[in-house]
Amino acid sequence: MAERRGLIVYSSKTGNTKKLAEGIRTGLAAALAETRIAAVEDSPDPAGADWVLVGFWADRGNADRKALNYIKSLEGHRVGLFGTMGAYPDSGHARDISRTVQAVAAEKNTVLGCFLCQGRIDPALTEQFKQLPPDNPHAMNEERIKLHLEAAKHPDEKDIEAAAAYWLSMLRPPVAEIPA
Ligand SMILES: Cc1cc2nc3c(=O)[nH]c(=O)nc-3n(C[C@H](O)[C@H](O)[C@H](O)COP(=O)(O)O)c2cc1C
Structure with a gap:
């Protein structure tokens, strides 16, 4: 099976997105080969990563500036997005945030999906x-x-479990790649 190296990068002002990022990493650790995690301020190098998950906090209907700048710096990657926000996840506002951020990531990358939940x-x-x-x-x-x-x-245990399950299903190698 091909190496499955991943990178989780998060931007978090008050800790919600960091908590979600760490929960996703824990959830993925057992199933996927190697997953690095880093704060966006450390400008982690995505070179060699099979996928990059970028976590943001919602700021005025978009990803926060640091996360947005990091997303814009990515090119030719498989990029997944996750975020925390005040809004309800099933609201129109949440859909708008998801669409807006995915569109930015899609300019130069393949987008794998977007998971959003509430955050204090x-x-x-x-x-x-x-x-x-x-x-x-x-x-x-x-x-x-x-x-x-x-x-x-939020984010509570259910959010973290749901986020980890979401990314586990999105990032799991296709069945054809799993050796018999
Ligand atoms: C300046 C500011 C702007 C925000 N804008 C939005 C917004 O547009 N939509 C929303 O749903 N939540 C918004 N929020 C709420 C945060 O996105 C939410 O609390 C998030 O979980 C904070 O994440 P963090 O703890 O990782 O910094 C805003 C919060 C702040 C402080």
Whole structure:
């Protein structure tokens, strides 16, 4: 079987995406040959990796700047994306983030997929939103308070398990490559 060397790169401001990245790595470790993990600030070299997973935190409807710059630096790779965000994973906003980031990665790479889950919103940001006038889209009405409270519980064990299972199925070598 061909060597299956992988690289997981994550960008994380408050720890949610780092936690998810480490959970994915643990989930993949037993099944896939060698998986390196690194923070985006360390500018890990993707040369020789069979696949690169890039983790980001959602920032104003896109991947955060550091993750986005790293994604843009990749060329000719098999790239998978994962991210944490305040929004619900089944929301239109989540779909937009997924599409936007995948489109950036697809410019110069083959995109393997995108996994998103919620992540605790920085309480300082929640406090800022509480000061906004009611007509602002981020103003803390009842629905948004509920969203922030739900996000605060993530990423949880279920998210991490789901992310690891998602990438395990996406990265597993095709059956034809598994020796009899
Ligand atoms: C400046 C800022 C902008 C954000 N923008 C979005 C956004 O556009 N959509 C969203 O769903 N969450 C947004 N969030 C929430 C974060 O993406 C979320 O809390 C994420 O889990 C943080 O990840 P980290 O702990 O790895 O830094 C934003 C948070 C901050 C601080």
